[in-house]
Amino acid sequence: MQLVFWGTRGSLPMNTPNHRIFGGNTSCVSIGADDTLIAFDGGSGLVNLGTEIIADGRREIDICFSHFHADHICGLPFFKPLFNADMTVRLHSFGTQAASLRDALNGYLQDPIFPMGLEDFEADLQFIHHDAEDTLSFGNITVTALPIPHPGGAHALKASTGDKNFIYATDTEHTPSEPNQNLIAFMHKADLAVYDCTYDDDEFATRGGWGHSTWQEGLRLAAAAKVKKFGIFHHEPDRTDDMLIEIEKQAKTMQPSSFVTRDFMRVEI
Numbered sequence: 001m002q003l004v005f006w007g008t009r010g011s012l013p014m015n016t017p018n019h020r021i022f023g024g025n026t027s028c029v030s031i032g033a034d035d036t037l038i039a040f041d042g043g044s045g046l047v048n049l050g051t052e053i054i055a056d057g058r059r060e061i062d063i064c065f066s067h068f069h070a071d072h073i074c075g076l077p078f079f080k081p082l083f084n085a086d087m088t089v090r091l092h093s094f095g096t097q098a099a100s101l102r103d104a105l106n107g108y109l110q111d112p113i114f115p116m117g118l119e120d121f122e123a124d125l126q127f128i129h130h131d132a133e134d135t136l137s138f139g140n141i142t143v144t145a146l147p148i149p150h151p152g153g154a155h156a157l158k159a160s161t162g163d164k165n166f167i168y169a170t171d172t173e174h175t176p177s178e179p180n181q182n183l184i185a186f187m188h189k190a191d192l193a194v195y196d197c198t199y200d201d202d203e204f205a206t207r208g209g210w211g212h213s214t215w216q217e218g219l220r221l222a223a224a225a226k227v228k229k230f231g232i233f234h235h236e237p238d239r240t241d242d243m244l245i246e247i248e249k250q251a252k253t254m255q256p257s258s259f260v261t262r263d264f265m266r267v268e269i
Helices: 046-056 101-108 181-187 215-225 241-254
Strands: 002-007 028-033 036-040 060-064 088-094 124-130 136-138 141-148 154-161 164-169 192-196 230-233 258-260 265-268
Touching: 002 046, 028 046, 036 046, 036 141, 036 154, 101 124, 141 181, 154 181, 164 181, 181 215, 192 215, 215 230, 215 241, 230 241, 241 258
Parallel strands: 036 060, 060 088, 088 124, 164 192, 192 230, 230 258
Antiparallel strands: 002 028, 002 265, 028 036, 136 141, 141 154, 154 164
């Protein structure tokens, strides 16, 4: 299983001299196995994935969405495969949501927010909604989902190929001293898990209800789930490179196999 982190930032894309090492694109991760390629979320990182898809001559892509907040869909209007009539783009969503993915994109892609709509895309664009307990099959990659606490609803996603598992658990808020047991079970013995590490424990005390978690809580969950490698993900917009380097140093004292994800990072598991 080959992973590419096209966007690892949360909430808002960033581009300053202090955001060069870890990058500033919002959430998007691609998962490849043999000839199969899928993606999780469509943040601004999706734009660069789209360029690679066109260059590789691919004709189809499946994108699974954790939820529909703006930082997770903002790459779609600039996703080159959507302007290619030879492409099929399937957008997958899960479980009960405050609105459908089509509703969310229709609201986003219209005046006065954006000058074009879904009807302007040339690709065969398909919206496919699944029950949270469904197992999706894409070639030799299977995807399952788990509801996690977040305003409006969100889902953690698991990509599996044989005995390899990747967990994508972003945009969730924890309750201190009450570990999410369902998520621990979902992450159990994963080869790699990434988690919503927007804040640290001290910051979290004043951000209740904002829908995000901390890197320390992520490490606690990873330890309870016996995760092999843990990736700090969904960085707060103001987190500079120096801040993230320091977080990574501290995280490695708790779990040596942990690391801070960065844009364009490629990982094989």
